[in-house]
Amino acid sequence: MGPDEMNRNLMGIYTIWLRDVRRFWRDKPRIIGATIQPALFLFLLGTGLGKGIIGAFGKDLQGDYLSFIYPGIIGMSILFTSIFSAISIIWDREIGFLKEVMVAPISRWAVAVGKAFGGSTVSVFQGCLMLIFAPFVNVHINLIMVATLIPLIFLIAFSITSLGIVAAARMRSMQGFQVIMNFLVLPMFFLSGAMFPITNLPKWMDIFIAINPLTYGVDALRGVILGMNNYPIIMDVGLVAGFGIVMIAVAMVIFGKGE
Amino acid sequence: MNIIEVVNLSKNFKTKKGFITAVKDVSFNVKRGELFGFLGPNGAGKTTTINILCTLLAPTSGRAALNSYDIVSNPNEVRQSIGLVFQDPSLDERLTARENLEFHAMLYNVPKSLRNDRIKYVLKMVELYERKDDMVNTFSGGMKRRLEIARGLLHYPKVLFLDEPTLGLDPQTRSHIWEYIHQLRKKEDITIFLTTHYMAEAENCDRVAIIDYGEIIAIDSPDNLKKQIGGDVVSLVAEEKAMAKKTIEKEYSVSVMEDDGKLYFEVKEGETFLPKFIKKADFKILSISLRRPTLEDVFLKLTGRHIREEAAEADTALKIHARRLRK
Numbered sequence: 056m057g058p059d060e061m062n063r064n065l066m067g068i069y070t071i072w073l074r075d076v077r078r079f080w081r082d083k084p085r086i087i088g089a090t091i092q093p094a095l096f097l098f099l100l101g102t103g104l105g106k107g108i109i110g111a112f113g114k115d116l117q118g119d120y121l122s123f124i125y126p127g128i129i130g131m132s133i134l135f136t137s138i139f140s141a142i143s144i145i146w147d148r149e150i151g152f153l154k155e156v157m158v159a160p161i162s163r164w165a166v167a168v169g170k171a172f173g174g175s176t177v178s179v180f181q182g183c184l185m186l187i188f189a190p191f192v193n194v195h196i197n198l199i200m201v202a203t204l205i206p207l208i209f210l211i212a213f214s215i216t217s218l219g220i221v222a223a224a225r226m227r228s229m230q231g232f233q234v235i236m237n238f239l240v241l242p243m244f245f246l247s248g249a250m251f252p253i254t255n256l257p258k259w260m261d262i263f264i265a266i267n268p269l270t271y272g273v274d275a276l277r278g279v280i281l282g283m284n285n286y287p288i289i290m291d292v293g294l295v296a297g298f299g300i301v302m303i304a305v306a307m308v309i310f311g312k313g314e
Numbered sequence: 315m316n317i318i319e320v321v322n323l324s325k326n327f328k329t330k331k332g333f334i335t336a337v338k339d340v341s342f343n344v345k346r347g348e349l350f351g352f353l354g355p356n357g358a359g360k361t362t363t364i365n366i367l368c369t370l371l372a373p374t375s376g377r378a379a380l381n382s383y384d385i386v387s388n389p390n391e392v393r394q395s396i397g398l399v400f401q402d403p404s405l406d407e408r409l410t411a412r413e414n415l416e417f418h419a420m421l422y423n424v425p426k427s428l429r430n431d432r433i434k435y436v437l438k439m440v441e442l443y444e445r446k447d448d449m450v451n452t453f454s455g456g457m458k459r460r461l462e463i464a465r466g467l468l469h470y471p472k473v474l475f476l477d478e479p480t481l482g483l484d485p486q487t488r489s490h491i492w493e494y495i496h497q498l499r500k501k502e503d504i505t506i507f508l509t510t511h512y513m514a515e516a517e518n519c520d521r522v523a524i525i526d527y528g529e530i531i532a533i534d535s536p537d538n539l540k541k542q543i544g545g546d547v548v549s550l551v552a553e554e555k556a557m558a559k560k561t562i563e564k565e566y567s568v569s570v571m572e573d574d575g576k577l578y579f580e581v582k583e584g585e586t587f588l589p590k591f592i593k594k595a596d597f598k599i600l601s602i603s604l605r606r607p608t609l610e611d612v613f614l615k616l617t618g619r620h621i622r623e624e625a626a627e628a629d630t631a632l633k634i635h636a637r638r639l640r641k
């Protein structure tokens with residue numbers, strides 16, 4: 056690849072990124088919705104489960120249940136936002152816009168990369184928006200934490216968006232969205248340790264939790280925010296990054312093959 | 315000089331029932347600066363051919379070069395050389411007109427210093443400059459089409475592909491779009507490759523390839539194509555069709571075609587022929603008319619079928635309507 060071609064591809068990535076960010080920023084209802092949904096989980100489900108079944112959790116939890124699930128809810132916000140961004144590929148295909156991108160004089164793998172960066176950026180924004188709830192769950196956030204969280208959220212979001220792009224790459228209709236929700240997103244959320252501690256679970260669950268990249272994302276978030284991580288954070292970061300690299304590579308190959 | 319060269323191009327699609335051949339061993343050239351048209355009914359393979367030439371689809375066999383770049387080995391150079399208006403809408407309706415064009419200009423590497431001027435120029439050309447900051451979802455079908463044409467021109471392409479540019483538009487908007495196409499030819503050094511199933515539109519082209527079931531069955535200027543028809547076309551409705559057909563064929567040694575309950579045949583000097591013919595006819599003529607040959611007659615002669623504009627039109631209009639409704 057010559058320098059000229061590389062420049063074109065970088066410009067292409069930037070262009071696709073810019074469109075996703077622009078459209079996200081303009082879609083205020085989406086931003087509000089994507090903030091309220093995790094807030095409902097946090098405050099309603101969190102309070103109900105925490106106060107209602109508190110005894111069951113007592114042993115494993117330092118502090119209260121709300122602050123325990125708080126990093127998990129941030130993880131949920133990242134998960135949903137990233138997947139939604141990736142899924143927009145199906146929508147772009149349906150409205151015909153994807154064709155406009157696919158005949159542009161840039162390499163097709165660059166389309167996948169642009170999308171992945173777009174989804175990650177949007178997720179960082181949504182994830183950071185969740186930080187406004189910190190005072191309500193007795194969590195203290197300082198500037199160093201924020202500086203650590205931004206790249207961490209970006210990394211988690213990049214991995215999940217790439218996964219979503221792979222899932223959406225060959226889907227021809229929005230019906231595929233339900234499949235992705237039921238067989239990918241919700242299991243990933245439930246089996247990530249976002250809502251409950253992952254120690255003392257049945258064996259079969261352990262397996263799913265271990266292969267779920269979000270498990271390590273949530274663990275790292277909980278480590279940074281509460282200092283309560285099950286694995287070394289460096290390992291969390293390594294696994295999430297490794298997963299992300301594999302996923303974006305697969306996405307690039309699929310897109311490279313064309314429609 | 316040829317800007318497009320196509321040699322033995324074929325495309326098969328795998329379907330549940332097996333293979334279908336959408337494009338069958340097609341060869342043709344398009345000269346630089348030409349207004350070249352693909353004319354054929356729905357499903358003839360027009361869009362498939364365009365998709366191959368614009369690198370969206372890989373050919374099954376054969377090869378093609380555009381602006382002397384091979385479509386398979388130099389896709390990026392081909393893409394930079396062409397502008398496209400797809401058969402189906404392809405705008406981001408949640409961006410403004412200007413943003414759609416900006417996006418395109420960036421993808422096609424139009425230098426930043428030229429970008430704004432160029433966007434202004436193409437928007438003015440299709441008379442949408444005043445609406446530049448409006449969301450595309452507030453545009454009518456004709457305005458969207460015009461915006462797509464503007465977008466296709468943004469990066470100074472050598473060839474502009476227009477796949478059924480007037481499909482689903484009302485007659486007034488259709489003629490408006492044609493004004494732009496003619497204007498374009500005058501102003502820019504550009505080759506236009508369009509597809510249509512409207513006979514009348516194909517008449518505007520310098521050369522027309524008639525395509526049916528994936529094969530080019532004739533290629534020439536509209537005038538030359540029409541010369542294949544021996545003079546004028548008589549069409550009539552007779553009470554006893556079969557008998558009338560036989561009689562005419564015997565009496566005047568012409569071949570009579572039947573379509574849609576009407577009989578068609580060709581005669582030289584129709585004006586003087588008609589009175590004599592009516593006087594002599596020993597079958598009851600319910601209606602009769604005479605006209606100059608059109609491309610429709612050429613198609614009928616070559617294939618024995620009509621392109622059936624109305625049916626196709628209603629069909630696509632419905633589809634477009636359904637698509638809009640889903641949004």
Ligand SMILES: Nc1ncnc2c1ncn2[C@@H]1O[C@H](COP(=O)(O)OP(=O)(O)O)[C@@H](O)[C@H]1O
Binds near residue numbers: 328336359360362363
């Ligand atoms: N992706 C595809 N898979 C299977 N068949 C296809 C595909 N695209 C087009 N076809 C078929 O190829 C033929 C030619 O289609 P098309 O090129 O769209 O025709 P036109 O543009 O002339 O109406 C049709 O029979 C159509 O059904």
Ligand SMILES: [Mg+2]
Binds near residue numbers: 357
């Ligand atoms: Mg078509």
